[in-house]
Every structure is written in C-alpha cells, then in structure tokens.
Amino acid sequence: MKLINKLYIIIAITLACLAYSQIPAFSNQLANQNIRIGLFFNSTALPQAQIKASNLNILNENNSVLGTIFGDASYTVSPVNKEIILLDKTYYDLNTALIEIQTSGGLLNNNFVYLSSDGYKMATYSIQADNVFSMINSKNIGLFSSAGNPIIVYDNSMKLKFSNSDYQKHIEIQNKPYRGNISFQLDSSNKLTVINTLPIEDYLYGVVAKEMPASWNKEALKAQAISARNYAIKNLNKYKSLGFDLCTTQNSQVYGGVDAEHVNTNKAVDETRGILAYYSGNIADLFYHSSSGGKTENSENIWSNAVPYLRGVEDPYSLGSPNDYWEYKISKSEIENLLKNKGKNIGNFLGVRIDKISENERIIKLTFVGDSGETTIEKEAIRGLFGYSNLKSNWFTINSQNIKNTQSIVSDSYIAALNDLQLFLNKSESNKINGYSNLSNNDIITSQDYLFQGKGYGHGLGMSQYGAKKMAEQGYTFDEILKYYFKGIDVY
Incomplete structure (x- = not known):
C-alpha cells in the first residue's frame, strides 16, 4: 500500500507540473492569435478608401495569399454600384487572371477580375460585351488603380484582405501605416467599414505608447503592456456584430497603428x-485609468457587477499627478439643455441632489429635480452626461451659492434665506470627507452656476497609470505594481 501511495503522489506531482508548464504556452498561444480592429465604422465609415502598398497582396478570409498586384503603389477601394456583366472566361487562380488583365490592356477596356464563391471570372461594366455569361447585382466592393480603372471587384461576402507583399513594410490606409492587413465590409448605408487584422502583440505596439507616455519608467510601461494585453484578450468579439473585436478609441483602447509606436513601449511589449x-486561473479583465486622486474604486460602484480583484485601494502613489484636483463650472441653463438633449423631461430645472456616495467617496447616484418631476443618473452615466473630459471623475462635490432642503423650496424668499443660513451653519463643517463637503439625501443644491470640484481622472477602476509611474520610480517591478492595484491576481 505504501508503494501504491507513493506512486499516486508521484503521478499527482507530475500531472501538476505538466499542467503548470503548459501555462506559458497557453498564454503565448492566446497572445499570438489575431485581433480585428475597427478603424472606420458607423458614423466614421468611408464612402471610399485610399490604400498604399509597394506591391499589394490579396488574401482570403483565412489569410492565404490569392494573388499579388505589382507596379501600382496607390489604390482606391469603393463600393461598386454599377451592373456587372460576367464574361464567358473563368480562371483557376487569381494571379493568372491579374496577369492577363494587365498584359492584354484589360484595364484600359474596363475589364477586370470578378471574385465570388464561384471563382475568378473576367467581367466588365460594358453592356456591349460579347459572350455574356451572367449579370451580377449584389453588393460589391472594387479595387481601382491610381488612374481609376477597376482591377478586381468582389462580392461583399468574400471578406478579402489586403496587405503589403513586402513584409518589412506596412500597408497604408488613409495615409496611415498599419501592421497586418486591411479589409473592407459594406454597411447598411453602402459605406465601407475598415478593419485592421494583426497579431495581438503587434497590436499592442500601437496601443501602449498611446495609453502611457513612452518616456515613463520601463516597469510602468511593462505593467501597461500586460494590462493592455489582458484587456484585448478578455474583450475579443466586443464588436462582433460589426465584424471586429475592438475599436481605436477609449471605448476600447486607444490604438494608433505604426505611427504611434515607440522603441521604449515596443520593448515593454x-x-x-x-x-x-x-x-483563480482565469484571465483577469485589467481596467486602468489616468489617476485615482488618492483612492481607487470597487467595480460595482462604476459598472454593475462586483469583481473580486477590482476592489478600491488607498493610492498614495497617484498623489501629485496633474489631475489631483480639478474644477468644472456649468450654468443652470446648460444643465437644463443637457437633460433635454438626453430626453430627460423634468420641466424647468430647479436643482440637483446627491443621493448616494460610495465607501470610496465617489458619487453613485445624482438626481436632477424639475418643477414637473425628477430623474436620477447613476455611476459612469453621470460623467457621460457632462462629458468625460469635463467631469474627470465621479469623485467630486458640487458647490453653489444656495443649498436648500427639499421642503425649503418655497416662494417666501425670507424663509428661504433663513433656511439657507441655518443649513450653512449646520453643515459647512460637519459634512466633510477629506475636504469635500457632502450633503444628506434630502439636500437639493440650487444655483444659477454649479461648480464641480473633484479628484482624479478616469473611472477609478484598477490600475492608476500615474500611480504605476510613481511606483516604478520607487523601484517596484511590473508584477508588484499590478498586484497592488488588482487584488489576488497572479502574473505569469
């Protein structure tokens, strides 16, 4: 029995070691996969796009090269709304078709290669073409030479991709270079959604320097690189309905392609x-923000769910950052217009009430009171109402000339003045937290002008970037920085 027990122990240890040894391979496998970035879509979708490549590779959905176009560095991609007529000539590969088009003067005659699930066919716009095979009226995308002649036209469902055949160079879209390849999809308004597909590690080159200054300490840059990698992998398919994973803005992560890269941030990646x-063995969703103001926040106070590793922590490392303290002033009439533009119909705007403050001192509920009702806005939607760059965080107080209790809004100005004075005397010193006055649930702040005074910049979840900077300068390593801001995580 002792021998059997020893064998069981040896087997268990071996299996555990094997499992652990697979973790880096698992991480690398995820990091090596491709990610799709929406460059232009919805309101930014393009009526046509300019692409450049020394020689242009045409790839299928699985990234296999179908053919290469030589000799013309600049191209236009646009929707094709003309009726396409297929000629009675089919090719078995794209290169053969392209060579014939280029050598036979087909470009001058407006002949081009049409790609569909049926293969490669010679096609034209001309209704005078001989040996007409069939007509095509489906949604199509065309690639045109610098002279405006069609080279290939393909069905939107083909999902072709374009890349620079010289892998030491990059493809350009709208005069900006990108690693990987570019693809186009027609949206419902017949405009082009433009997607950049590339390996996640290459994507991070274009992210880290946009999210954190490249001059910062390398340990902070490494912490940023890992945070960005985690975010990218955790949020694959975020925009699945539009055909890609992430966008280029702060709604995902800011991404600037090759132009954004820097040797320091590339090295950190x-x-x-x-x-x-x-x-607990699962990939964590590592959120980050510019500066906490001195304390980070719990996830449920910003989004909806309580996440065990997204807990508020005291953050002295963020102190001294550019947005330790900020102010934002807005008039009563401007607030009234903001509410109306958001469809919040409460009549004439009278004042605002702070209903709930988190244990980390950020505003969770803010109610706007009107003469015909009131509306409550919660969490990050508060910043969304005023503008994220205006209301830099939800850690703020609201100062005005008048502070009135709900029951004090009466027509008698004398009684109102007495109430104002009494509230001021009772509350000016007793309701302060770290220098910020906070009102009870029944207090309505009324004024012609509202002054928001706050701390920090961003949602306050996870890693403070300025805090990471200070920690790195004090000798902390990237994993120590991450473990400080994300409780209970493992980094490997």
Whole structure:
C-alpha cells in the first residue's frame, strides 16, 4: 500500500507540473492569435478608401495569399454600384487572371477580375460585351488603380484582405501605416467599414505608447503592456456584430497603428510577451485609468457587477499627478439643455441632489429635480452626461451659492434665506470627507452656476497609470505594481 501511495503522489506531482508548464504556452498561444480592429465604422465609415502598398497582396478570409498586384503603389477601394456583366472566361487562380488583365490592356477596356464563391471570372461594366455569361447585382466592393480603372471587384461576402507583399513594410490606409492587413465590409448605408487584422502583440505596439507616455519608467510601461494585453484578450468579439473585436478609441483602447509606436513601449511589449494576469486561473479583465486622486474604486460602484480583484485601494502613489484636483463650472441653463438633449423631461430645472456616495467617496447616484418631476443618473452615466473630459471623475462635490432642503423650496424668499443660513451653519463643517463637503439625501443644491470640484481622472477602476509611474520610480517591478492595484491576481 505504501508503494501504491507513493506512486499516486508521484503521478499527482507530475500531472501538476505538466499542467503548470503548459501555462506559458497557453498564454503565448492566446497572445499570438489575431485581433480585428475597427478603424472606420458607423458614423466614421468611408464612402471610399485610399490604400498604399509597394506591391499589394490579396488574401482570403483565412489569410492565404490569392494573388499579388505589382507596379501600382496607390489604390482606391469603393463600393461598386454599377451592373456587372460576367464574361464567358473563368480562371483557376487569381494571379493568372491579374496577369492577363494587365498584359492584354484589360484595364484600359474596363475589364477586370470578378471574385465570388464561384471563382475568378473576367467581367466588365460594358453592356456591349460579347459572350455574356451572367449579370451580377449584389453588393460589391472594387479595387481601382491610381488612374481609376477597376482591377478586381468582389462580392461583399468574400471578406478579402489586403496587405503589403513586402513584409518589412506596412500597408497604408488613409495615409496611415498599419501592421497586418486591411479589409473592407459594406454597411447598411453602402459605406465601407475598415478593419485592421494583426497579431495581438503587434497590436499592442500601437496601443501602449498611446495609453502611457513612452518616456515613463520601463516597469510602468511593462505593467501597461500586460494590462493592455489582458484587456484585448478578455474583450475579443466586443464588436462582433460589426465584424471586429475592438475599436481605436477609449471605448476600447486607444490604438494608433505604426505611427504611434515607440522603441521604449515596443520593448515593454516584447519583454512581457505572452505574460498575462489571472485570477483563480482565469484571465483577469485589467481596467486602468489616468489617476485615482488618492483612492481607487470597487467595480460595482462604476459598472454593475462586483469583481473580486477590482476592489478600491488607498493610492498614495497617484498623489501629485496633474489631475489631483480639478474644477468644472456649468450654468443652470446648460444643465437644463443637457437633460433635454438626453430626453430627460423634468420641466424647468430647479436643482440637483446627491443621493448616494460610495465607501470610496465617489458619487453613485445624482438626481436632477424639475418643477414637473425628477430623474436620477447613476455611476459612469453621470460623467457621460457632462462629458468625460469635463467631469474627470465621479469623485467630486458640487458647490453653489444656495443649498436648500427639499421642503425649503418655497416662494417666501425670507424663509428661504433663513433656511439657507441655518443649513450653512449646520453643515459647512460637519459634512466633510477629506475636504469635500457632502450633503444628506434630502439636500437639493440650487444655483444659477454649479461648480464641480473633484479628484482624479478616469473611472477609478484598477490600475492608476500615474500611480504605476510613481511606483516604478520607487523601484517596484511590473508584477508588484499590478498586484497592488488588482487584488489576488497572479502574473505569469
């Protein structure tokens, strides 16, 4: 029995070691996969796009090269709304078709290659074409030479991709270079959604320097690289309905392609290649923000769910950042217009009431009171109403000339003045938290002008970037920085 028990122990240890040894490989496998970034879509979708490549590779959905176009560095991609007539000539590969088009003067005659699930066919716009095979009226996208002649036209369902055949160079879209390849999809308004597909590690090159200054300490940059990698992998398919994973703005992560890259941030990405943060064996969603103002927040006070590793922590490392303290002033009439534009119909705007403050001192509920009703806005939607760059965080107080209790809004100005004075005397010193006056649930702040005074910049979840900077300067490593801001995580 003792021998059997020893064998069981040996087997268990071996299996555990094997499982652990697979973790880096698992991380690398995830990091090596492609990610799709929406460059232009919805309101920014393009009526036509300009692309450049020394020689242009045409790839299928699985990234296999179908053919290469040589000799014309600049191209236009646009929807094709003309009736397409297929000629009675089919090719078995795209290169053969392209060579014939280029050598036979087909471009001058407006002949081009049409790609569909049926293969490669010679096509034209001309209704005088001989040997007409069939007509095509489906949604199509065309690639045109710099002279405006069609080279290929393809059915929107083909999902072709374009890349630079010289892998040492990049493809350009709208005069900006990108790694990987570019693809186009027609949206419901017949405009082009433009997507950049590339390996996640290459994507991070264009993210880290946009999210954190490249001059900062390399340990802070490494912490940023891992946070960005975790976010990217955790949020794959965020925009699945539009055909891509993430966008280029702060709604995902700010991404600027090759132009955004810097040797310092690229090095931070390379030196942390494949490294991810985990909580209980699962990839963690690492949120980050500019500056906490001195204290981070719990996830349920910003979004909806309580996440065990997104807990508020005291953050002295963020103190001294540019947005330790900020002010934002707005008039009563401007607030009234903001509410009307958001469809919040409460009549004439009378005042605002702070209904709930988190244990980390951020505003969770803010109610706007009108003469025909009131509306409550919660959490990050508060910043959304005023503008994220105006209301830099939800850690704020509201100062005005008048502070009135709900029952004090009466027509008698003398009684109102007495109430104002009494409230001021009772509350000016007793209701302060770290220098910020906070009102009870029944207090309505009324004024012609409202002054928001706050701390920090961003939602306050997870890693403060300025805090990471200070920690790195004080000698902390990237994993120590991450473990300080994200409780209970493992980094490997």
